[in-house]
Amino acid sequence: MLSTIITHELKNIFFSPKFSVTFIVVSLLLILSVIVGIDQYQKAIRQYETTTQLVQQEMREARGWMSLNNKILRKPDPMQIFVAGVNNDVGRISGISSFFAVKLSHSTFSDDPIYAVFRFVDFAFIVTVVFSLLAILFTYDAINGEAEKGTLQLTFANAVPRAQYIVGKFVGSWLGLIIPLAVPMLISLLLLLLWNVPLQSEEWLKIVSLFAAALLYVTFFISLGIFLSTMTKRSSVSFLFSLVTWVCMVFIIPRAGATVAGHIITVPTVAEIEAQREAFSKDRWTEYEGTMQEKWKARNAPTQTMTKQEREAFRDSKMWEWMEEDDRDRKQVQVDIDEQAKKLNEDLRNRKAEQEYLAFVLSRFSPASAFQLAAMNLAGTDIALKSRYEDALNEYRPVFNTYKDKKQKETGNSGGFRIEVNSDTGVKIDAGREKGVLDISEMPQFTHPKHTFSDAMASAVIDFGLLGFFSLTTFAGAFVRFLRYDVR
């Protein structure tokens, strides 16, 4: 009985006139996006490699160890083919030097704004928007459509248990939609192999998990469609409900989450922080001046009754003590100001983190957000990508600088000029050493931050759980509704 219902539902989907057209279009879209993704990835890799070589070349040709600066490029990750995430927004390059803090700049979008205008339609986007819409369009009338057709009546004129029917309906629609959606996914895996995209087992695991998350997400919309089709008698009504729900989940809630979080937890702007720091600094210095005046009054007090000579002798004897004391106070002021700045920065970061957290919590009421977060976390193009790189860069910076200092001391070269006068060759001004002879073969190499499969899973597991939970509850809702559904 169950298998009859399932096969029938499968046929019902496969034979429906909208089926072939939609699935051809969706498959083409997905495959196209993967091809474009592979192309962009390979371009990024080429750019990464040539620029890295260029940086090496530049370093070898540096004037001396003192002026040696490194540049680190963010290494393209094949996962960006599927989930662009923040990849195009985060800077791709950072200088490493003694004087400047690390800072990633030159993002894809800032270098090529055209990409920002026509944002890359990646796998995650297609799944989030197109797959979910498809799932809804094929299921919104699963039950009430049959009631309208009259086929539900004829079905239940037979000894068909309702539970079996709704389960069969769900499994049938699930297979009928998942199989066709899995086909372009499998094709995209073939494309990766065909184009020789370098994938380690870690990445394969990530991709498989990403696909699993996508299917779970689609499962939710299948359940939702069936659920809504049990909520109303008329399919035109459930169609409207489905569309509205879809728009809310895919477009409104994720953005509303961020907006609401922004209103609940306000994060001061950089200018506000700057102003606060300035104000504190000004207050602190004014206070210092005040105490200074008091101090000098006190210091001068005993001299009132002294003769001029006594007074000068007294001041001379106290001079060092006073100077040291004043210096200490001044330094204390600077320490206070620095501490305040640090505290402000920390506050800012904490509030930002709080806001982010709240935004994620709120937006996760939508499975679309849950899926997107899962996808980005799996791909490593999540919001933490920037800080992962910055942390790695900050770790590397002292290592690099130590190496540089050591080398400089060893060669005893200050990086200055050398002027050589030779009767044969004339005057030669040399910038310390020959160009291109700096031996950087022992230079410590930057290790790109690792984003392992278990890291990915650890951060994605909550969203997997949510997607599973959403799917289950909507299906349970459909199930319960259908047990009492009027089949006439």
Place this chain on the structure above:
Amino acid sequence: MNNQPLLEAVNLSKRYEDGALAVNNVSFFVKPGEIFAMLGGNGAGKTTTINIFLNFIEPTSGEARINGISSHVEPLKAKQHVAFVSENVMLYTNFTAIQNLDYFVRLGGKTQYTKDDYRKVLLRVGLQEEAHNKKLKGFSKGMRQKCGIAVAILKDAPAILLDEPTSGLDPKSGFEFIQLLDSLRNEGKAILMSTHDIFRAKEIADTIGIMRQGNLVMQKSREELSGENLEQLYMNFMAGVYE
């Protein structure tokens, strides 16, 4: 042949949620090899009665039994013994006649049929061979009706419920349909049929019931009716002459 009633309404009443009393204390039975025709105007309560037999709605009081099984107490068991053809037979328009048959017959618990069996039954109900593998999209109401009856025949249940099966059929199809019913009766089926069609009812039914405003106001066997003018009786009942 066992002569217990296969279809039986016992003091059946149905009051809808909005308060309308659609069926009021109706009792009748149909034995194997019998056709019971339920006559009545629109809104008389015929469909409601049939829907209670199929457990599409629960009776407010009383009971509908199929083969002795209460259809709202043990619906799944009861429905194994009944086939149903509705007023508007609606099948899957994107499936062929054979595919529709195959699905609904399987739901009816019959999995042993071959394509040839389907073909034979479709021919028996009068659907031309060319239409067997065509999608139902272009089928007329009569053709769909034939498919629906084929489903009912293939289910091979001892009882058959027909809700206004001849409405909308052309005279020729109507005639063929009556012949088909006759042959099913001869096979020993118990048939409950609702209809507006006095002439057909008179021609075929073993028992005729007249429903009016939820009441079964008359119930007479063919013998009791012989010599009576059914049309006149019907008009009188509808006008409430005997109340």
